[in-house]
Amino acid sequence: MGATIKDVAKEAGLSVATVSRVLNSSANVSGEASKRVNAAVRKLGYSPNYLGRNLRCRRTNVLLVIMPTSEHSFYMKIVSGIQRYAQPRGYDVICASSNSTSEIEVRQMNMLFNRTVDGVIMLGTQYGADTLNTLAKDYDIALCCEGVEGANVLTVVVDDERAEFDAANALIDMGHKRIAFVGANDAVSSVQRRNGYKRALTERGIGVRGEYIYSGSFEYEHGALAFEHFMKLEEPPTALLCVSDLLAISAINAAEKAGLKVGRDISIMGFDNISMCEMMIPSVSTVEQPCAALGELVVRKLIANITSSGSVKDNSRYTVGHKVILRGSTAPPLTD
Amino acid sequence: MGATIKDVAKEAGLSVATVSRVLNSSANVSGEASKRVNAAVRKLGYSPNYLGRNLRCRRTNVLLVIMPTSEHSFYMKIVSGIQRYAQPRGYDVICASSNSTSEIEVRQMNMLFNRTVDGVIMLGTQYGADTLNTLAKDYDIALCCEGVEGANVLTVVVDDERAEFDAANALIDMGHKRIAFVGANDAVSSVQRRNGYKRALTERGIGVRGEYIYSGSFEYEHGALAFEHFMKLEEPPTALLCVSDLLAISAINAAEKAGLKVGRDISIMGFDNISMCEMMIPSVSTVEQPCAALGELVVRKLIANITSSGSVKDNSRYTVGHKVILRGSTAPPLTD
DNA sequence: GTGAAAGCGCTAACAC
DNA sequence: GTGTTAGCGCTTTCAC
Numbered sequence: 001m002g003a004t005i006k007d008v009a010k011e012a013g014l015s016v017a018t019v020s021r022v023l024n025s026s027a028n029v030s031g032e033a034s035k036r037v038n039a040a041v042r043k044l045g046y047s048p049n050y051l052g053r054n055l056r057c058r059r060t061n062v063l064l065v066i067m068p069t070s071e072h073s074f075y076m077k078i079v080s081g082i083q084r085y086a087q088p089r090g091y092d093v094i095c096a097s098s099n100s101t102s103e104i105e106v107r108q109m110n111m112l113f114n115r116t117v118d119g120v121i122m123l124g125t126q127y128g129a130d131t132l133n134t135l136a137k138d139y140d141i142a143l144c145c146e147g148v149e150g151a152n153v154l155t156v157v158v159d160d161e162r163a164e165f166d167a168a169n170a171l172i173d174m175g176h177k178r179i180a181f182v183g184a185n186d187a188v189s190s191v192q193r194r195n196g197y198k199r200a201l202t203e204r205g206i207g208v209r210g211e212y213i214y215s216g217s218f219e220y221e222h223g224a225l226a227f228e229h230f231m232k233l234e235e236p237p238t239a240l241l242c243v244s245d246l247l248a249i250s251a252i253n254a255a256e257k258a259g260l261k262v263g264r265d266i267s268i269m270g271f272d273n274i275s276m277c278e279m280m281i282p283s284v285s286t287v288e289q290p291c292a293a294l295g296e297l298v299v300r301k302l303i304a305n306i307t308s309s310g311s312v313k314d315n316s317r318y319t320v321g322h323k324v325i326l327r328g329s330t331a332p333p334l335t336d
Numbered sequence: 337m338g339a340t341i342k343d344v345a346k347e348a349g350l351s352v353a354t355v356s357r358v359l360n361s362s363a364n365v366s367g368e369a370s371k372r373v374n375a376a377v378r379k380l381g382y383s384p385n386y387l388g389r390n391l392r393c394r395r396t397n398v399l400l401v402i403m404p405t406s407e408h409s410f411y412m413k414i415v416s417g418i419q420r421y422a423q424p425r426g427y428d429v430i431c432a433s434s435n436s437t438s439e440i441e442v443r444q445m446n447m448l449f450n451r452t453v454d455g456v457i458m459l460g461t462q463y464g465a466d467t468l469n470t471l472a473k474d475y476d477i478a479l480c481c482e483g484v485e486g487a488n489v490l491t492v493v494v495d496d497e498r499a500e501f502d503a504a505n506a507l508i509d510m511g512h513k514r515i516a517f518v519g520a521n522d523a524v525s526s527v528q529r530r531n532g533y534k535r536a537l538t539e540r541g542i543g544v545r546g547e548y549i550y551s552g553s554f555e556y557e558h559g560a561l562a563f564e565h566f567m568k569l570e571e572p573p574t575a576l577l578c579v580s581d582l583l584a585i586s587a588i589n590a591a592e593k594a595g596l597k598v599g600r601d602i603s604i605m606g607f608d609n610i611s612m613c614e615m616m617i618p619s620v621s622t623v624e625q626p627c628a629a630l631g632e633l634v635v636r637k638l639i640a641n642i643t644s645s646g647s648v649k650d651n652s653r654y655t656v657g658h659k660v661i662l663r664g665s666t667a668p669p670l671t672d
Numbered sequence: 673g674t675g676a677a678a679g680c681g682c683t684a685a686c687a688c
Numbered sequence: 689g690t691g692t693t694a695g696c697g698c699t700t701t702c703a704c
Contacts, residue, residue, distance in 0.1 A: 004680090004682085005681065005682065006681080014690080015692075016691090017691060017693095018689080018690055023682095024683080028689055033690080045474075047450050049450060049680085049682070050452050050681095051387055051391040051681070051682085053450075053682050053683075054682090054696095055391050055680090055696050056682045060452075064430070070415060071409045071412050076433070079433070095430065096430050099416075107423070111428065114384055115697095116396075116398070220615075279556075279585050279589060279616075280616070340696090350674080352675090352699090353699080354673080356700080357674090360699080366673060384698075388680090388697030388698035389698050390698090391696090391697080392697080392698045
C-alpha cells in the first residue's frame with residue numbers, strides 16, 4: 001500500500017512521465033511501455049493519489065450536493081438523477097445534509113472554497129440572494145428545486161406557480177369550490193404555489209378566502225395542524241391542497257383519526273410525488289416533480305459552467321415540466 | 337478568488353511559514369503576526385487549498401458513507417448519527433449511493449484508494465469477506481447495519497437474531513401461533529432474523545412450518561407477493577413478521593386491498609422503525625434499530641482506527657440495543 | 673518568534 | 689516515444 005507513481009516507474013523501468021501518460025491514456029506511448037506500466041501497477045497495487053493529481057490539475061471532478069434534510073427520499077431521487085448524468089462524464093457526486101442549518105451549510109460549502117469539490121448543487125439553501133450572487137462570481141454553484149428570489153444563479157425548478165395552478169384546477173374540475181391551501185411560510189416555492197392556487201380560484205370565479213390559507217412550515221405536524229384549523233371553521237373546506245406530500249399525509253392521518261374518510265368525505269392533495277404516495281391507503285393525489293429531469297438538467301448546466309471556465313457563465317433559471325397525478329385521496333365533494 | 341498562502345504572506349509582510357502557523361493556530365506566533373495575517377486573509381478572501389494541505393498532511397479528514405440505496409430514509413438517519421459525532425471532531429462526512437451495484441460501489445471506494453477520503457463506512461456492501469479482509473489491512477473501513485459473514489472488519493449492527501426473536505415472542509405473547517416470516521434471501525441480517533424467528537417458535541413449542549417462510553428480497557413488491565403467497569395456503573398465518581418496514585407496508589397494502597383489516601384480521605410487523613411507520617394507517621409495529629447509536633458507535637471506532645495509525649486496528653463486531661415497538665398493525669388473533 | 677527550503681504525488685511543458 | 693524538471697499550495701524541519 002501507499003505506492004506512488006515513482007515506485008511504479010522504478011518497477012516498470014520507465015520514467016514517471018511515461019507512467020503518467022499510460023495512466024491518463026494519452027497518445028504517444030508504445031504498447032510495450034503500456035504493458036510494463038500496467039504490470040507494475042497491478043504488482044504494486046498502485047492507485048494514483050488524487051490529492052497530487054487534483055492539486056496539479058486544479059480540479060477534482062467531484063460535485064457536492066447539499067440537501068436541507070437527508071431524511072426525505074425526494075431529495076435523494078434528485079441526487080440519483082444527478083449521478084446518472086454526472087458519473088458517465090467523469091464526475092463523482094457526493095452529498096451532504098445541512099439540516100436546514102446555516103452553520104452546517106457554510107461548513108459544507110467550505111468544500112467548495114477549499115477546492116475539495118469543483119461545484120455545488122443546493123437543493124434549498126439558507127443563503128440570501130446577495131451572498132449567492134457573490135459566490136456565483138467566483139465559484140460554480142447551482143440551485144435546484146428551490147430557487148431564491150433575486151439570485152442570479154443557475155437555477156432549475158418546476159414552475160411552481162403553474163403547477164399549483166394546475167392542481168387547484170384539477171380539484172375545481174372535480175366540483176370543489178371550498179379549497180384550502182396548506183403552505184410553508186418562508187420558502188419561495190411555497191409562495192409561488194400559493195400564487196398559483198389563488199390565480200386558479202380567481203380565474204374560475206371562486207373567491208379566495210383568507211381563512212382557507214394556512215401558513216406553517218414543511219415540518220410534518222403542520223399538515224395535521226392545518227387540518228384541525230380548517231375543521232374549526234364554520235364552513236370547512238372540502239379539499240386541501242398541500243405544499244408537500246408529507247404535509248398531505250399528515251393531514252390525511254389527522255382526517256382519518258377524526259373519523260373522516262379521505263377521498264370521499266374530504267379530498268387532500270400533496271406535492272412532489274414521493275414514493276410513499278402510492279404506498280398509502282388511500283393513495284395520495286399529488287403534483288409530480290420530475291426528479292430525474294431536475295437533477296440531470298441542473299448538473300448538465302453546472303458541468304457546462306465548470307468546463308467553460310473563462311467564458312461567461314450561464315446563470316439562467318430553467319423550469320422542467322410537472323404533472324398532476326390523481327389518486328385515491330381526492331374525489332368529487334359530497335356537498336357543495 | 338484563488339489567493340494562495342503566498343499572496344497572504346506577501347500582503348501581511350510575513351513568510352508563508354508564519355502564515356501557516358497562524359492558520360493552524362500553532363504556538364509560537366506573536367499577536368502582532370496573527371493580527372496581520374488575519375487582516376490579509378480577510379482582505380484577500382483567502383481560503384486554504386485543502387488539496388495542498390491534504391497532500392502534505394497525508395489525510396483529508398473526510399469520511400465517506402456508502403449506502404446501498406439512497407431512497408431509504410433509514411440509511412440517512414444513520415448518516416445523521418455519523419455526522420453528529422464526526423463533525424465536532426473535525427471530520428466532514430459525505431455520502432454516496434451504490435444502488436446495490438458492485439460496479440458503482442467499487443467506483444465510490446476509489447475515493448478511499450486515491451486518498452480523497454480517510455475512511456469509509458458501508459451500510460451494506462457487495463464485497464465478499466475475502467476482499468473486505470484484504471481491504472481492511474490497508475485502509476480504514478467499517479460495516480454498519482449489515483455485516484458480512486467471515487469478514488474481520490470493524491462492524492456495528494443490532495443483534496438481528498435476538499431482535500427478531502424478541503419480535504416473534506411479542507406476537508406469540510399476543511396469542512399468535514400461525515406466524516409467518518417474510519425474508520430477503522441473501523442478506524446476512526435477513527438470515528439472522530430468520531434464525532431468531534425460528535428459535536422463538538421452537539422455544540415456545542410452536543413448530544416451524546416451511547410454507548410459512550417466504551424468501552424474496554428487500555424490494556418493495558415482495559411484501560405484497562409474500563402476502564399473496566401466504567393467503568393461498570390452506571391454513572394462512574395470522575401474523576406476518578417482515579424483515580423490513582417497507583416489506584411490511586407493502587404487505588399491509590396488499591392485505592387491505594384484499595379486504596382484510598390489518599391490526600384485526602391479520603397482524604403485520606416490520607423491522608427498522610422508519611418514520612413512515614407512524615404515518616401509516618394503521619401505524620406499523622416494528623423493531624427499532626437505533627440509527628443514531630449505530631452511526632455514532634461505528635464512526636467513533638472508525639476514527640479511533642484512523643488516528644491510531646500504526647498500532648493494531650480494532651476489527652471487532654459491536655452490537656447496539658434494539659426495541660420492539662407495538663403499534664396498530666398488530667393485535668391478538670381472531671382465530672386460533 | 674520567524675524565515676528558508678524541502679517535499680507531499682502528480683502532470684505537462686520542453687528537450688531529445 | 690521517452691525522460692527531465694518545474695511547480696500546483698501547503699506544512700514542517702531546521703536554522704537563526
